[in-house]
Amino acid sequence: MARMAASVVESGEDAFRKMFKFYKKRNPPPDYSAVINFSRGAPSDKIVPADLDSAAVSDVEAARVGLRPVRDWRAFSLQGYPGFIFICNPFLSGSQSYWVRQCLKIYPQKPNICNLDMHMSPSDTEDIWGKSVHALSSPTGKKEPKTLLERLRWVTLGYHYNWDTKTYSANSYTPFPADLHLLSLQVTAACGFPGFNSEAGILNYYRPDSSLGIHVDESELDHTRPLLSFSFGQSAIFLLGGTCRQDPPTAMYMHSGDMMLMSGQSRLLYHAIPRILPAPQGHTTLEMEGCSLTSSLQEDAVVEPVSEEDWALCSRYIHNSRVNVTVRQVLGPGQSFPETPSPLQRTDTGQTDGPHDGAADRDHGKRKRSSSDSVDPVET
Numbered sequence: 001m002a003r004m005a006a007s008v009v010e011s012g013e014d015a016f017r018k019m020f021k022f023y024k025k026r027n028p029p030p031d032y033s034a035v036i037n038f039s040r041g042a043p044s045d046k047i048v049p050a051d052l053d054s055a056a057v058s059d060v061e062a063a064r065v066g067l068r069p070v071r072d073w074r075a076f077s078l079q080g081y082p083g084f085i086f087i088c089n090p091f092l093s094g095s096q097s098y099w100v101r102q103c104l105k106i107y108p109q110k111p112n113i114c115n116l117d118m119h120m121s122p123s124d125t126e127d128i129w130g131k132s133v134h135a136l137s138s139p140t141g142k143k144e145p146k147t148l149l150e151r152l153r154w155v156t157l158g159y160h161y162n163w164d165t166k167t168y169s170a171n172s173y174t175p176f177p178a179d180l181h182l183l184s185l186q187v188t189a190a191c192g193f194p195g196f197n198s199e200a201g202i203l204n205y206y207r208p209d210s211s212l213g214i215h216v217d218e219s220e221l222d223h224t225r226p227l228l229s230f231s232f233g234q235s236a237i238f239l240l241g242g243t244c245r246q247d248p249p250t251a252m253y254m255h256s257g258d259m260m261l262m263s264g265q266s267r268l269l270y271h272a273i274p275r276i277l278p279a280p281q282g283h284t285t286l287e288m289e290g291c292s293l294t295s296s297l298q299e300d301a302v303v304e305p306v307s308e309e310d311w312a313l314c315s316r317y318i319h320n321s322r323v324n325v326t327v328r329q330v331l332g333p334g335q336s337f338p339e340t341p342s343p344l345q346r347t348d349t350g351q352t353d354g355p356h357d358g359a360a361d362r363d364h365g366k367r368k369r370s371s372s373d374s375v376d377p378v379e380t
C-alpha cells in the first residue's frame with residue numbers, strides 16, 4: 001500500500017511536486033496509507049523516540065505555558081532527517097484553547113501585520129475579531145460575505161517577513177508576543193536549544209481547501225537556530241523533503257497541538273502542506289474545552305482561561321480551519337542585519353541563483369501570498 005505513494009515518484013524530476021499533487025488531489029482522493037501518524041506512533045525503523053532534555057524545563061515552567069512535564073512528552077525523530085523532532089501534542093488538557101484564542105483574537109491585532117493590511121486601511125483591520133464575532137457566531141444560513149476572520153490568511157510577528165523581497169529587516173519590527181516567546185523558549189530548551197530568541201513569527205490560517213507550496217525557510221540569517229512550528233485545529237498532511245526537489249518527501253499527519261522542530265541538517269529542507277484534513281474524532285472538541293483550565297492554573301500562569309463567549313467563536317472557526325504558527329530566530333548572537341545592498345551589489349552577489357531557492361518557490365511561481373487578496377496560500 002505504501003507503494004501507492006512511492007510509485008507516483010519516479011527517479012529524476014521534481015519528486016516533491018509529484019508527491020504534492022498526489023496528496024492534494026481530491027478526485028479520487030489519495031491513498032493515505034503511507035502517511036506517518038506519530039500519534040498512533042509505534043516506533044518503527046523510520047520512527048525513533050527522541051531524547052529530550054527534561055531537566056531543561058521544570059514542571060512548573062512547563063505548566064505556566066500550558067505544557068505537560070517534559071518527561072511525559074512523546075517525541076520522535078525520523079530516520080534520514082537529523083535535527084527534525086516531532087512532538088505529539090504536549091499540551092495540558094484544556095490549554096490549547098488559550099493558544100487558539102491568541103492566534104484568532106490577539107495576534108492579528110496591531111501592531112502585527114496581516115494579509116488584510118495589504119489592501120485595507122489600518123482602521124478597517126483594527127478589530128478583526130470584533131468585526132467577525134457577530135456574523136461568525138450567528139450564521140443565518142444565507143450566503144453572507146465572508147467575515148474578516150474568515151479572510152485572514154497570514155499574520156507576521158516580530159521582524160515582519162516581507163513576502164516580496166523574502167527578507168526581514170531591522171526597520172520592520174514590533175515586539176514579539178511575550179507569551180508565545182515563553183512557550184517557544186520552553187519547547188526549544190527541551191529539544192536541546194537553550195536561549196532561543198523568538199524574533200519572527202508567521203501564522204498561517206488554512207481553510208479546508210488551502211495548501212502551502214513547496215519551500216525552504218532560509219530568510220533567517222542564522223540557520224544554526226531551530227525553526228519551531230505549532231498546529232491547532234484541523235489536521236494537515238506535512239511533506240518533508242530533502243535539499244533538492246528530486247528527493248522524494250516523507251508524508252506525515254500534523255494534528256492539533258502537535259509541534260515540529262527543524263534544526264541542524266533538517267533546518268533547510270524543502271517542505272509543504274498539500275492538504276488539510278478533518279481532525280480525528282474527538283481531537284479538537286474534547287481536548288480544547290474552553291473553560292476546563294481554571295482549576296489547574298498556577299498563580300503566575302501565562303495561559304489563562306478562555307471565556308465561553310470567546311471560545312464559542314474559536315471553536316466555530318477551528319471546526320473547519322487550521323492555524324499554524326512558526327517561530328524563528330532571525331539573528332545569531334551579536335549578529336545584525338546587513339546594510340541594504342545597492343542594486344549593483346545585489347547583482348554581484350548572484351544570490352538569487354543559490355541552491356536553496358525554495359523560499360522563492362513558496363508560491364509555486366503562481367499566486368503570491370503578498371498580493372492584495374491572496375487569501376488561499378497556494379494553488380498548485
Ligand code: OGA
Nearest residue numbers: 202204212217273324326
Ligand atoms: C511555514 C510552514 C507549515 C505548516 O509557515 O513556513 O512551513 O504546518 N508552515 O503550516
Ligand code: MN
Nearest residue numbers: 215216217271
Ligand atoms: Mn516553512
